[in-house]
Amino acid sequence: MMAVNPHSEPAKMEQIITEFFAKSLHIILESRCPFVSSRNYSGELSSASAASMRPRDKWFNLALRDCPAALENIDFWRQSNLEPMVVDVVLVQRPVNWDYASSSPKLAFEQNLLSKDRFPVVWKSDSDEFWCDGHSEKVIERWIMRYESKKGCKEGSSANKRSSTITSHALYKKSILLLRSLYVTVRLLPAYKIFREINSSGQIRSFSLVHRVSSSVEPLVRRDEAEMQQFTFTPVDTSCGKLCISLSYLPSISDTTSESSTPMSPQFITDYVGSPLADPLKRLPSASLPQYSPSSPFGRRHSWSYDTRMASPPSALPSPSPTYSESRTLHSKFGSHRPPISSRYSSLEPAQVHTKDTGYDEYFPSPNFSPSPSPSPPVGSNMLKVLLRSDSAPVYIPTSRLGDAPLYSNKTVLPFSPPLQATRPSLSLVERSLSIPTTAGKLLSLRGEDTARPSGVKISSNSSPHKSSSRSFSRLSFEDSYDDSEFSGPFVVDDDDTLDPGSRPGSSDRSGNLGMQHERVKSQDAAVGALVQMLKKAPPLQQDLNRSQYVSKTSRPEKSSNQIQDHPPHASSNVSSFSRVSGIKTTSDAMEELKGYLDVKQMLLKQSGKP
């Protein structure tokens, strides 16, 4: 056989025809094979994107995504030497209670295998509605692409040489137009809706689409053929024939697919967003974790993930970055480490609140937090989670566990730093005194227990009052920090404290902050103001509500306290007047109370006088 010059017109013609078939098949199967769609493949046609396209994509100036089904079938078809290409789009319907897990993928796979082997078509069923294994198939579309060659026309003949040149160009242009029409048409047919429906959701449906590509036209069942409508694209003439695309389709398929798709078995989603199972407790690691340095940007950020590894020795932990990356994948490992961590979280609640990295924590929640047994009360932990998730600012967390956390490691530790595992050393005088007058009720209780003494010191020695006082004080501190933006610093310090307790005492890194805090504490006015704040916000107790107001009045400013100190008669008169108004039992009681406050004031003054 004479070698054909690839640049000759006949060769070009043949190439155009071959590629026409390939492109047609690609267009059809792209919109009929579920999950193999190149839909919305396009964007703006940039020069870079155009350059990146494969040569086949540019055929007929229509760039499409890869369609493996089309590629597979066209390879087989090329061997058929321009035989007609018949593409059947088959709607496969299965019973509603069909075992999808075991059957449907297999069914589709088998169908595709059959399609591969079906050159020529070995489909010998008399009915297009083929029942197999409980499912039915129905041909809803039949596309036939064929090249009808003219009889007696010889390719490469000299008579046709000149016209064929024109013809090849015209053929290409008209082929472009035809394929554009084909592309639009496939999307206007009813089968396209089914294709989109299958592709749109992952629901298991009772129907699916399969395709069969063959080189011979198998007759359709009369009934189906009668239902189908015909559409034929205008053939494109060539020098020796014409390219034709014809279509038979069912105009209405809605009745077969109108049945609802099989719903997925109901599953209880236990780890929904916002559930205790899904959302992590965004807490910083405990104070006993020496690996994280305060200066490390990841120390705080990844602390939650680090927390999940608390079961392992801290020294075995990698650097923060790997921890961060690993935390995203090793969820099971995290979950296994949950129990020992969660017990610390509740006590860490006030300490772990910080303004940063809340968004990060939201995106990378520590898994399996809640399923682990946690001693923390679920309500409090949930509240924590809600607050941590929603707010980026320091938040006061009204949890009962607040008081359990020892607030101070030593006297250098600020009241705002609730260390996790810090012991309860002796408190500084200032801190003790600050911790004492928590509520009016507490103050009145002191009245009966301790009179005319530094009740603050006494209270501090008592564990339970200390807890309550520390709670109240921490409440105060957090409230202050919540109200005052400059208090956001302490949270940073707190985190550092909890992260690196070893360096906590007298750490040079935090000395600046500590000194600032001391200055605040030292300030007499601030202390008095703190007292006033506490008293104001203390929960009222029956008749003590008015007393608290009285106390706040008396202890508010330095000036007023000095006045009280310097002018006891005035205070007593005030007390007596107040007693007349509020109905306090005895004036002496009030005086004792006042004396207590004065003692506190003295202590404060002494403390402020210290270096």
Add this chain to the structure above:
Amino acid sequence: MNCEVCQLKELDVEYFEIREVLRCILHTIFFHRALGLVRPKDVDLTLFEITYVQCGDAELEKKVDDKIDQFIDRVEKHPNKKNQICLSFFEVKNKQATWFTHKVEHLYWEQWYINLNVAHHPKPHSGKSHHSKLVLDPGESASDEGNARRATLESSLHEVLFQIIKFVNEKKDHIPPIPNMEGVSFPYEITISSSSDSAFGMDMFKRMLQTGHPTMLS
């Protein structure tokens, strides 16, 4: 070269449907006339279960939207009238310069007439945004009527699209050689007219005369 004219089926639309209907029709036509390298972009209509195809040219998309905006403005100014958009493809011919004229002549080789009959309803707010739905009368009958009208319009729009496909398939010989242009391969223009215009029919007649050949109305 003769000018092929296609008068598309008239559609009865509401104000809020104008944009979607015109986009669908215009882009379908342009997709058949953007014969350069394209990456087709499928667009689903929100009001109808129809997916049309764009040729992926952002500039063209913008021009089409601008023209639709003009059409909507015109419809607002001329309610209760039949409105028409004419999409014309032409070739540019330089006329021989004379003392009086030196202009570029447009030889139209294809014209598409999109006929819309916009139902007159009091519009809530004039502007380019027409996404607000019309207030339907309470009662099931009004909603049923609306659904029936919508279904009819969808069917009609379907017919129009197939009308375009058939026309494109049947008429191919009049298309000039494909220039090396990105996007739409051929120069085009979109004109808007309404039945109230005195030149509504005259404009068509002028175009017919310009072509020099009797038009073939489909």
